[in-house]
Amino acid sequence: MPASLRTVRHLLDSGTPRVLVSDLDGVLRVFDQGLWAELDAELGVDHGSSFRAMLGHPYLEEVTRGRGTHARWRELAVEHLVAAGAEPAGAGRAVDRWADTPATVDEGVLGLLDEVRAGGVPVFVFTNGTDRVPAELAQLGLDAVVGAHGEHLINSADLGHAKPDREAFERAHRRIEHQLSQERGGDVRADRGRGEPVHLRPGEVLFLDDSSRHVDGARAFGWQAVLHPSGAA
Template sequence: MARERATALLVDFDGVLRRWDPAVAAGVEREYGLSEGVLGEIAMQWGRLQPVLTGRVSHAEWVASVADALAESVGSPERARAAIEQWQRYRGEIDPDVLALVREVRAAGVRVGLGTNATDLLDADLAALGLVGELDVVVNSSVIGVHKPAPEYFQAACAALETPPARVLCVDDQDWVIRGARAAGLSAYRWSGPEGLRYVRAALAY
């Protein structure tokens, strides 16, 4: 039996609507004499990252913990803090094709939610990147206290979109999130780049 076409879109932030240029972190690592990839390795350690994504610690506290861990490896707290501060100044870039899609589907009456595992810096990032008013709802894991791919996350997202799960299309760049969305009853599409725009348009009822 064919699924109903989706009437709401839940789009991921990092990796879909926002892109990160890896050259920025690589440049900071070279400038401060750090090993290649160390910033991401430390920052994304799940035991450090999970609390900030569920709102148990603030973005500032998470950044401080990253600097502390980096200081242990470089032997200089001051150098570590300077490197982290420079790395954090870069807040990514909006994918213009994805933003154009969001605007297009919203203009056609499709509700669009930003569904993201994020910190309490998200609102500031959205403002800095010019996204205020571009989305109908923002579902931030650190606000609701649970992160993707938990079913409770998707339940909260569908409630915010005022749309039943079977009519929501989730677009994300992580396989584990796609599996979680489908398990929660949503349609889901694994994003790998602009070639996915055609699929998303076809999957939405507008």
């Protein structure tokens, strides 16, 4: 088990955190990082071109803030690859292959989240995501984690702000309080009164993410935060 997950267990055992929030990409789901080199080789473009066209494209910032779509992002990625020297049809196939290659669920992280939920601590997933995230999570069978209707999914594309923006953490915190209030506080310690609003101090939220920038942003807001090694599975 990675040290990050042991740290999460230790902090939860201390009783201070009342909610656990996990990142998605690089933590709960991981991707084959070797795919980038394969795509570059197939397209005959410089090393790193595929990554820059997709995950490095500036339009992604708009998509994760709800001001753009996954579909348009893919179109722009194809244009970027063509500008880098790829043949148009090949560029389209490469983007489709990247977008449609399934992720792998990190069973260690999933097991921890399931254990925490079973112990009565609410679990949320907070991702800098696109409008396609709910469908992707359903495909991975993660409904038990985020809820059948995504009640415990916090997607930056819905918030209008993305990590590490302070506003993203503020809105995520309010979303968590609202959801737990909707659930009437029944599973949240110190809020036993049915129907009472749930109020959380920032320090009562524990956050796990593979980005040091996101961890720093969470800590600046006041959440407890643990850095997870990306793709630890």
